[in-house]
Amino acid sequence: MTMFRMTLIAGAMLAAGAVQAAEVTTINGAGATFPYPIYAKWAEAYNKETGVKLNYQSIGSGGGIKQIKAKTVDFGATDDPMKGEELAEIGLVQFPAIMGGVVPVVNVVGVEAGKLKLDQAVLADIYLGKITKWNDEKIAALNPGMNLPEKLISVVRRSDGSGTTALFTNYLAKISPEWKEKVGAGKAVNWPVGMGGKGNEGVASYVKQIDGAIGYVEYAYAKQNKLAYVALKNKEGNYVLPDGDTFAAAAANADWKSEPGYGVVLTDQAGAQAWPITGASFILVYKEPKSCEQTEAVLKFFDYSFKKGSQVALDLDYVPMPANVVQQIEATWAAEIKCPGVSAYQK
């Protein structure tokens, strides 16, 4: 009897030990929809290499923040960076994982992709409802020789709360004092004019269908749907076209350390070739996680993706984080996350 009991106890202890030492097989994340395609690609490659699966629910930035607060996931993802004091209060570490651009797209008869030029004032005035026709002299002045129709401008924007909207309105608020005062910036705002489409795909399909529409979408959606994106005038006065290079140019001069949690919004950045509406997508993990194994697995995944996932990111029209920023990020992990395995990232 005692013999039996001892075997039982020993067995239980063995089992417990086995559970503790068990390899992490799945990491769980939730949040922003914008980086979902690249996270999925990275996860596929990482799974092949290590056997670890990533289960990422692209439910939106707000949802990602809620889930990490509720501790139901190992990491949260958000396009709209959290403020420093809030991060400190909850005990979260925030770092950027990937960058991309938002592009205004139009549907005007005879206007091809990249041909229409808009400057800061005109873009803001269109979204403020002050410029209502495509042949307005302010638009014509920027596009001499272009045959613009006498058509109403149908302004299209997102109807759901979105990190894309946060980026776009952040830019408008930076370039137009009137926008800043009347509307402001956020994941959802009180739009002066226009109609709302649900998701990037909703906006893309409205713009595709409506003759005379202007909208804004993630660059990937504009490319996939072959929408006519516009050339924007950047901070240094140059007209630039959206692509990986101009997004990277916007990120090149970013001072990531200027905001806690790397919460820099890369709109209206200096740089001759900088695309003005660029932004990063962020990851949130706990400083003192309830399971160090899980959080370490998350960091390993991003470490792998930072170092080996750049080409995949570029193929999908995202901008990978530059090597020097990755070094800073990993030093932050080592300094702030209280888990034994994380000190490996100490530089």
Added chain:
Amino acid sequence: MSNSIESVINEADIPMPMERSSRKFALGDLAFRWTALSFAFLVLLLLAGIIFMLVQGAMPAFQEFGLGFLTNETWDPVKEEYGAWAPIMGTLIAALIAMVIGLPLSFGIAIFITEMAPQWLKRPVGMAIELLAAVPSIIYGMWGLFFFAPFFAQHIQPVLVATLGNVPLIGALFQMPLVGGASGVSVLTAGIILALMIVPFMASVMRDVFDIVPGVLKESAYGIGATTWEVVWNVVLPYTKAGVVGGVMLGLGRALGETMAVTFVIGNATVLATSLLEPGNTIAAKLANEFNEADGLQMDSLIAMGLILFVITFIVLMLSKLMLMRLAATQEGRKT
């Protein structure tokens, strides 16, 4: 003698097989009664839970904005000022349009199937109606966005603007849209799509209740020379009005609460334009759009709008019950 009496008494003490089985039945009956009762209470509990959750969630919004929440048109997540006026009106207007178009349509369909269609046509048309009722609402939404809205913008909208747009009083409702432009995305489009969605429901309920009118009643009416219309209006409708009102309320309920299809074609602009051809919003569509990313006061305000939709639906239900009661009362009066 006494022995035999005793034996009879003794026998009476032993339960008869019949009694035993009826006691068994009583037990089963009791179990059934309690199960059914608990199921019924489950519904009440669920309803109470939903009301409690809505009221509790909505409280902060009403404390902040008071009753002005109902009449304020501004919805500004940046400045944290919220009002439900535009979505409330959008919901009511879209549902009203749906009823104005859908009611006569479904009435006509039901009458055609029950009174006029040749036997071989009844089943296919009836089946088609039932199949339409089974189409998921997102399909209506996508069809509305990709096919109907452009068609509406090109062919129907200009005609409406040119004709009804010039009629005094209602002309303002049919002005060329400034915001929606040539998109065909508007409150009217949403109302039409809603009408198409609720017609199958209302038509199949009406058909079913028209079918139960005893043939002898109709035949007597036809026998004294009544036309089809007179039979329908004076015999079929009075006989089935409770069912018809029920079917209409089912349709109206769906029109008020429909979400996906509406959000595709209404334009999701939280403003209240005079022209029905401009984009607008409904409560359900707004909830679906903003719930994911909302927090704080915005979330409270969204829940408050959910409560308002609940109350609107409740009022509609009450009105239909009142209507039925009055109908019953007048019928009683006529009989005596």
